[in-house]
Amino acid sequence: MKRSAPFAGPVNTRPRGWIAALPFILVTLILGACYACVAGRLPERLATHFAAGGRPDGYSSPQGFLAECLVGLLVLGVGLGLFVQRGLPARAGRWMVATAYFTAVCLGGTSVTILLGNARGGDPVGLRLPAWQVAVMLGAGLVAGALGWLLAGAEPEASRPQGGTVRRLDLPAGTRAGWSRTVSSPLMALLAAAMMCAGVLLGVFAGWVGGAVMLLSSLTVAVHCSVRVTVDWRGLSLTPTLLPVPLHRIPLAKVAEATSRRIGALAEYGGWGYRIQPGRSGLLLRSGEGVVLRLTSGREFVVTVDDSATAAALLNTYLDRHRSGEGS
Template structure:
């Protein structure tokens, strides 16, 4: 198997050693906020509480005070621990900034409705008299988005791998008849965890609310899990993407659809507006982090992008096979083996 060295790289030091603390900070504030509100309305709450409301703001679901608080606090603590552990184990990884941002948004998403629900119940004579204005839902979602943005800023820039720019589109030298394979795995623990949680929720929802509703969540969970860990391969058939968690191939880009392959730095927020399997007007790609990316420039004028390590080597091998495919396509008809002549 042929191999080639990518351009010189240097790892920039992390500027955010406090990322694990930043990840758990909003959950501490959320718990203090819930404790403060609960202390202020203690003794004025009906039991059961009105905990779910319809579009008209009237209650259509109830829960005991203990059950409501236990479920809410358990969810907050579970997400807090998950965010803190991921930030500690992968504090310099690009995905950690997204974990922190999502954690800050989740802290507000869980804590604010708990506080609003407690306050709404405290001002009513009984649970049936509780009202939850729908404008509060819009304010709650807006606050969660703002919190996520604040978490993104506080997490600081990611640790990046600086790669020397390549001169044109490099080729990996392959002798006639020689073949090579380049393969790397790119993963997102956050996506894999999210997919697993969605899968469990889908099964639970299927038992509780019917399998038609649960099936929608199950299908969505499988789609998320599929891109949670992906094997990226370049060989004589082109570029292939296969889910390592599901064991299925879900994308193949053959040589006749590509003009050239390059390795370059990819900024997923600026170029794709998010992470996962993304489709934009001028590009499509599997982008699980910012950093090195294998970019295929398609004959349609679009780009197909995969963020993966050692992208320069993958691009060089793809271009070598691409040249070979073009040579065979342009070879004259009489270059085929002539028929055997009789004696």
């Protein structure tokens, strides 16, 4: 029986995608709290854009300004987080995290400053955004960028996974067995909840077209945050715990071999969730042991789940039966 070997060289296992998204989440919460505190003192028209001299040259409603800020922060946070998780651009993850912190603090701090300035009352035409405030925001952004650089850690060294465990179950002829486990990601559940709240806010303050898009996106994330993995004589299937419909099914006839090994979600696949890469794909809600299927097409499909060695052994047992013509 072949055992899995450790990865070659040390790897950085920090969740860089979440680290990159964290400042945007915090800034969004701070901006929402500030808006809630000063909403009753805001005029009907806000000065929201300023020329080089600090004079306003663009205006918006309070609801429109809030919606624009929330959408911008959310899109940037999700976008930069996904880029960092997928390792794009290659070997520049640490710089991307630092950029995320710099951007979040600069944009969020400027939005809060504009909001508080308009809350002082008076004609928004007379509001000013002096250069010293811009300089303070840039300085705070640089400090935040340095913090992001430290939190990201060193760039991971390249590593290649080694072969996994291949074995069979001692299943009596003519009998059938099934295996099932549930794997969940609390962080993805929190992300889905945050996106759902953002969708409701967008719907209330900016219109339900954008809100509906955000709500549908949150449902997509929610569907993937908890999945039941099932192995039986038909093959492997992934079914969301929130829905009775299989998310993905791999028939036994499409499997060449099943193994079990430890999988580093970030080091090998660049992040978590449903991952698609050249020659391989899979559902990775965490790092750790997982089932690895070598398909007849030559591709590889993986899913991280507890007791993966038993699942792989059961699949191999059914594969032996199928090839020998014994049936299931």
